[in-house]
Amino acid sequence: MVDGRPLGATPRVVQLSPGLHTVLFVHPARGRVSVTVNVRPGRTTNAPANYRGDADGCAVILGLAGAARAARRVAQVQAWLSVAKRSGIGSKPAGSEDTLRRIRRPRARLDCRDFPDKVGIFHVRLWQTPGQTRGIVTSALSGDVGGHVARVQSRFGARLLSRYGALLWGLTLLAPTFYFTVYGALQFAADDYWHLLAAAGKPTYPGGPAAHHLFQFASGEPSEALKAMQEGSLAWYADPTVRIAFFRPLTALSHRFDYWLFGANALAARLHSVAWYIALGWFYARLLWRLAPKALRMVALFVFVCDAAHWQAVTWIAARNALVSATFACAALLCYVRGRDERRRELQLAALLLYCFSLAGGESAFGIVPYVLGYEASRSSETRKQRLLSVTPWLGLSLGVLVLYAALGYGTRHSGAYLNPLAEPAAFLADLPSRLCCMLSFSYVGLPADLWFLQPRLRVACAVAGVLALIGLALAFRFVRGELELAERRFTLWMGIAAFVALLPQAGGLLGARSLTLSSLGTSVVIAALLCALARRFTRDVGFSRALAGTSALLVFLIHFLLASATWLTSALFYNQALAKISAEATALRFDGAAPQKVILLQASDFFVVRYLPFQRRVLGLSTPSTWHGISQADHAHRLRRTGIDSFELEVLDGDMLETPLEHAVRPLEALLAVGQRVDLEDFSIRVLEVGKVGPHRIAVTCRAALEDPRWLFLVWKASRLQRFEFPRVGESVVLPWSPSPMTMSF
Numbered sequence: 222m223v224d225g226r227p228l229g230a231t232p233r234v235v236q237l238s239p240g241l242h243t244v245l246f247v248h249p250a251r252g253r254v255s256v257t258v259n260v261r262p263g264r265t266t267n268a269p270a271n272y273r274g275d276a277d278g279c280a281v282i283l284g285l286a287g288a289a290r291a292a293r294r295v296a297q298v299q300a301w302l303s304v305a306k307r308s309g310i311g312s313k314p315a316g317s318e319d320t321l322r323r324i325r326r327p328r329a330r331l332d333c334r335d336f337p338d339k340v341g342i343f344h345v346r347l348w349q350t351p352g353q354t355r356g357i358v359t360s361a362l363s364g365d366v367g368g369h370v371a372r373v374q375s376r377f378g379a380r381l382l383s384r385y386g387a388l389l390w391g392l393t394l395l396a397p398t399f400y401f402t403v404y405g406a407l408q409f410a411a412d413d414y415w416h417l418l419a420a421a422g423k424p425t426y427p428g429g430p431a432a433h434h435l436f437q438f439a440s441g442e443p444s445e446a447l448k449a450m451q452e453g454s455l456a457w458y459a460d461p462t463v464r465i466a467f468f469r470p471l472t473a474l475s476h477r478f479d480y481w482l483f484g485a486n487a488l489a490a491r492l493h494s495v496a497w498y499i500a501l502g503w504f505y506a507r508l509l510w511r512l513a514p515k516a517l518r519m520v521a522l523f524v525f526v527c528d529a530a531h532w533q534a535v536t537w538i539a540a541r542n543a544l545v546s547a548t549f550a551c552a553a554l555l556c557y558v559r560g561r562d563e564r565r566r567e568l569q570l571a572a573l574l575l576y577c578f579s580l581a582g583g584e585s586a587f588g589i590v591p592y593v594l595g596y597e598a599s600r601s602s603e604t605r606k607q608r609l610l611s612v613t614p615w616l617g618l619s620l621g622v623l624v625l626y627a628a629l630g631y632g633t634r635h636s637g638a639y640l641n642p643l644a645e646p647a648a649f650l651a652d653l654p655s656r657l658c659c660m661l662s663f664s665y666v667g668l669p670a671d672l673w674f675l676q677p678r679l680r681v682a683c684a685v686a687g688v689l690a691l692i693g694l695a696l697a698f699r700f701v702r703g704e705l706e707l708a709e710r711r712f713t714l715w716m717g718i719a720a721f722v723a724l725l726p727q728a729g730g731l732l733g734a735r736s737l738t739l740s741s742l743g744t745s746v747v748i749a750a751l752l753c754a755l756a757r758r759f760t761r762d763v764g765f766s767r768a769l770a771g772t773s774a775l776l777v778f779l780i781h782f783l784l785a786s787a788t789w790l791t792s793a794l795f796y797n798q799a800l801a802k803i804s805a806e807a808t809a810l811r812f813d814g815a816a817p818q819k820v821i822l823l824q825a826s827d828f829f830v831v832r833y834l835p836f837q838r839r840v841l842g843l844s845t846p847s848t849w850h851g852i853s854q855a856d857h858a859h860r861l862r863r864t865g866i867d868s869f870e871l872e873v874l875d876g877d878m879l880e881t882p883l884e885h886a887v888r889p890l891e892a893l894l895a896v897g898q899r900v901d902l903e904d905f906s907i908r909v910l911e912v913g914k915v916g917p918h919r920i921a922v923t924c925r926a927a928l929e930d931p932r933w934l935f936l937v938w939k940a941s942r943l944q945r946f947e948f949p950r951v952g953e954s955v956v957l958p959w960s961p962s963p964m965t966m967s968f
Contacts, residue, residue, distance in 0.1 A: 411829060
């Protein structure tokens with residue numbers, strides 16, 4: 222039936238006016254399927270119906286003009302279906318000798334002489350299901366006419382489409398990454414210096430990254446933590462029992478491969494990360510072409526490729542674990558879907574093996590499990606018990622890895638920035654809503670994910686934006702609820718829910734753009750479905766609804782295509798300016814005397830300067846001080862009052878210490894330093910005099926020698942650079958003005 226008018230048996234050709242039309246297929250055994258098609262002037266449009274298990278399928282070809290061409294296509298469809306039946310698709314029992322022979326040879330080639338209209342070479346791919354044999358028929362001329370089971374595709378056309386499709390998404394993929402790779406290829410950043418030293422077999426700091434364990438940043442052993450605090454690698458306020466260690470052997474192997482093959486070459490290492498990103502995009506394209514409705518495929522792929530959440534994993538070498546894990550996870554999901562669709566157990570076992578590789582790349586791999594569960598929930602052709610049995614190995618493997626992870630001493634503990642849901646469930650659940658809302662704002666609103674740790678004051682605004690994004694998505698899909706077909710709605714729904722659940726494994730970490738890599742598999746589909754539905758509503762409606770749909774579609778396009786692509790470039794400029802400034806400070810620093818001095822950084826709000834600068838000097842082959850201590854990283858002005866020959870007090874004006882998430886990484890939020898608490902190190906001792914809301918407000922520092930002793934080198938961040946500090950006389954005080962750090966200046 223077309224627009225309520227009975228038509229008869231299909232295939233059928235009708236001529237209709239341009240616009241939207243509803244085609245209702247009625248099957249005596251399998252019920253009804255409704256399809257909405259948009260007929261354009263002068264075009265023929267295919268209206269396929271997908272009955273699961275129906276090898277013949279059916280189709281109505283609509284056309285305003287070109288009825289003769291449409292009639293020829295109907296004749297071809299009938300010929301293809303007759304050949305499919307003669308080939309054993311859906312007609313012969315599964316136990317027949319001819320069918321089993323074809324199953325052993327999955328790709329059987331049929332000559333064009335088997336077809337009455339001589340349209341070309343056909344391929345038949347068969348797989349066995351309980352009670353029947355299904356197949357895919359491909360020919361040389363036409364597009365999809367039979368849904369997901371009996372699919373008629375053009376061999377030449379599909380090859381042509383795949384080539385140009387790959388070219389389009391490949392160009393979109395490489396445009397932002399090429400810019401950053403060329404622009405920022407000459408320098409490493411942050412954890413990269415630890416990895417370079419460890420890969421070269423050189424020590425970093427006690428309990429830190431080592432050659433056999435690149436992603437251990439705090440071992441949790443109090444003795445090692447105390448040694449690291451003595452040399453300044455851990456801050457003086459760190460919890461001695463803090464543990465930050467991740468099991469990422471496959472990613473560590475990739476870093477060691479970089480150093481073995483290229484040495485300390487940042488360009489080669491970045492190109493290596495770009496190669497992982499291209500592989501991830503390829504697997505995701507294959508997955509979309511396998512699962513997604515045709516109208517959503519290319520749009521979702523473009524959204525995914527341009528997603529601003531990917532720039533950090535591609536351009537920061539130390540964050541490659543997100544790409545390695547996501548690539549194997551996406552390959553595992555693709556393999557699992559193929560195995561379930563084609564009833565091939567070897568593919569399902571291969572999917573579990575790929576999932577193991579993904580877990581070896583990084584703990585974010587747990588985020589692929591919601592997609593497996595969502596895919597099984599969308600399969601209505603099997604019983605609930607069958608679907609549960611299919612996902613049981615995934616759940617069992619995930620649980621086993623979690624138990625092994627904890628038993629081997631991996632994970633986090635006693636950290637304020639890293640919240641372990643297994644070891645610290647109360648703290649994790651308390652902070653989970655705000656973190657999830659922030660991550661939603663990063664995914665759907667387009668806010669930079671690095672705001673979470675660069676600008677902690679904006680977290681509330683980001684969380685509010687995340688809540689508004691959820692409300693906006695709900696209202697937008699309600700506005701376009703009639704524009705999406707049933708298959709599109711179902712696919713978007715389970716992919717969107719899976720994307721939300723995939724945020725949970727990353728919600729307890731130090732949030733950044735790399736935390737959203739796996740969730741973007743689903744958010745890209747949600748955004749693509751919304752954009753396509755708004756575009757359809759725009760072409761159909763008039764008046765206010767048309768204007769609203771067009772404005773909303775333009776807004777989605779600007780955020781997730783133009784702004785997202787621009788974020789790759791602006792982030793490149795931002796971090797390159799900051800890293801260039803830090804590198805200049807690292808090379809310009811000079812020390813007096815032959816013996817290495819002990820550096821005490823009184824005030825610097827940039828964590829990269831406080832934590833990584835001495836390791837950068839070691840990588841560059843420059844002399845380094847024997848110790849490098851940071852006293853305060855508060856993002857405020859300070860008042861320093863000298864109380865003795867070897868002592869002084871430091872007070873934070875209009876704020877407290879330990880306000881930034883990078884400071885919280887080594888001390889839990891609930892374990893505040895108490896008034897009177899004392900920390901004794903070899904070079905100095907610190908006593909807490911006043912405590913604010915989150916950390917010390919005023920402290921007293923007593924050094925082991927006079928402040929003018931040549932062994933000390935006191936530095937402050939002033940006028941946007943590191944400068945030596947000269948102490949005032951005893952009893953006098955001086956204000957240390959706050960100066961923008963490299964990260965703050967670039968931001």
